[in-house]
Amino acid sequence: MNFTREDWTLFRNMDTLPQKSGVAKHGIPKLVAKELTDNALDISDKVEIEGNYRNFTVWNDGDGIDPEKLGELFSINRPMVSSKLLRLPTRGALGNGLRVVAGAVIATGGKLYVSTHGHKYEILPQDNGTSDAIVVDEYDRTGTKIEVSLGDEYIDFKWAEDAVKFNKGTKYKGKTSAYWYNSETFFELLQATDSTVREVVEQFDGCSSTKAGKIAREYGRNRKSNELSFDESEQLLNSIRQESRPVKAARLGEIGELEGYSSYNKQSGTFALESTKGNYNAKIPFTVEVFTKEADKSSCQALINKSPSIKGIHASESNKKLNIWGSGFDIYLKCTGVEIVININTPYMPITNDGKEPNYRLMAEVIEIATTKAVNSYKRNSGSKPTDGSKRLTQKDVMLNNLNEAVKKASGDGTYRFSQRQLFYGVRPYVMEQLGIEPTYENFNKVITDYEAEHGDIEGIYRDSRGSLYTPHSGTTIPIGTLSVENYQRPEWTFNKVLYIEKEGFFEILKDVKFPERYDCALLTGKGYASRAVKDLIDYLGESQEELTVFCIHDCDKAGTVIYETLQQKTKSRGERKVNIIDLGLNPKEAIEMGLDVEKPDKKKKMKAADYLTPEEKAWLETNRVELNAMTTPQFIDWLERKMHEYDNGKVVPVDEVLKDELLNKVRYFTKSKVRERILQENNYEKQYQQEVISLQSKIEEKELRLKEMVIESLAASPEQIWKQPIESIAKEIV
Known part of the structure; x- marks a missing residue:
């Protein structure tokens, strides 16, 4: 006789539930409180938890849960929730959370209530693995409240409290990235939904509705994503990647420095998940944050995307050393009596089983670096300073x-x-x-x-703007500083060159002769040496899928050569540029050939010429210098255009799909304008409009009696407004 059972039945028995939850039997109540809190925090930062260890309640101020879906959400026989297959740096890992909650309620004979959208529902699990949601009371609060009891089981709140405690800092605000999937996982994602190809593509970073339509067009109108073959899914993955760029680890969000902890360190990295039968590997970014503070006994806690990991990290002290280890890493530290918290932010955490046990092996090196630096900083901050004069503070x-x-x-x-x-x-x-x-x-x-x-950039710091960026065709100039670069978005298919100029004064000369527009070349300056923001901007532009060439011009002196060298190469504040930068000069040979005025350098300014120069050039610059300003405007323009022609890659011409989309959009725009004008004329629009305004005259006069007073009241209530905004609101009310 053979017996078979479906996998979901493991959720409804306390002896088998640990296989699906990843924790021992005694830890399941603690996990239930954590899972409910994690779900609440993924919806809203405003979360409240309470209870008496026999009952646990969590509330969030989100939009609430659709009552029609309550039974399905808390059914243990449902498949893994498809949205969890979209990789994002949020708390969920497998989508098992609510099934574990429902299973624990069944296994312990507990109770589960969900209050949302005006009613309180009791969730009643059925023998077939489904659940029913029955209205038992009214609910007069916004958001969602979930109440759970697990029979006689004691509910430990520690993980839930820590989830709230560490819910600080910033969150990831983007979409999932095509670079976070290899060929196999992307194919499985497509197989898990009956959405159309276009609908799936729209979920990815860098894919607007227009781009999604262009990509999906190749697979047929309204074709379902789960109908694609493995080869087609690989082709689709590649197409999405072509429309986006990898997401930097800095965008994933962070907790940031916390009050009560003595030191903090943050490091970032990436790891690869190779495809076994396909052509595309996944590249997963991550950041590691480490917090430390003094403790009677050393300990180490792990968080994943700000939520406590259910598998702890071990810590032991011996011979004035601390050893911390767990699932893939092993670190020895010269320190004792310290509490360490390690938070890993990542869109995908490798796991070893259904129960979310993390595998840190691929991140071990970065974890060790961040932990060691945080502990060293802790020792430096908390260690006592000698008072016998043996070491003087600097x-x-x-x-x-x-x-x-x-x-x-x-x-x-x-x-x-x-x-x-x-x-x-x-x-x-x-x-x-x-x-x-x-x-x-x-x-x-x-x-x-x-x-x-x-240690990396200090979180929250910004550098004042120094320099500017001029964009051709739009005519816009923006200052170059930390904040402006963070918010900058490169306009699509507008320029394919950038010219870095030591002196901003040349901007107006080049703009006057339409140089940026004729060469599709943006103008960039840092007013001398390139600032961190300038280097970050060049790196950002270089990550685009569009072609880009960067040029640099500078004075013919030692400082000018160093300006180019530090713009391209690694410095203390920034690594080497991600895009090659072409040095156009001015160099000694051409300065002499052009007969430009030669000056003697200031001997008081001790500086070495850049290493890339020849010995002859270095020797000449020791006693000579020539400024770009030594050229007349006609000479400068002629010299620059001759230099540009050596490397010019032509005007910007987008790929065929972009050209076709632009043509279609313009035809639609002009057609719409033409039809609108015809309809307005045929229906005597101008006369109707004037008559309508006349009919509203009495309402206008009524508002005019208190107009100034209403504007003042509105501005007092919302001071960020300009006076025209209250006027607009009043006008809408009249109409």
């Missing part, structure tokens, strides 16, 4: 020892962005109090540059 010591407090002060405890100069004034009082000397901003800049080279 300005750098004091600045770094008090950097975290200065960041908190400058940012309003993490609420606002802040400038580097504001941060300087945050550490200045500590230096003056402890050393009795006035710190200099120049020295502070050096300390911060070295610090960020080791």
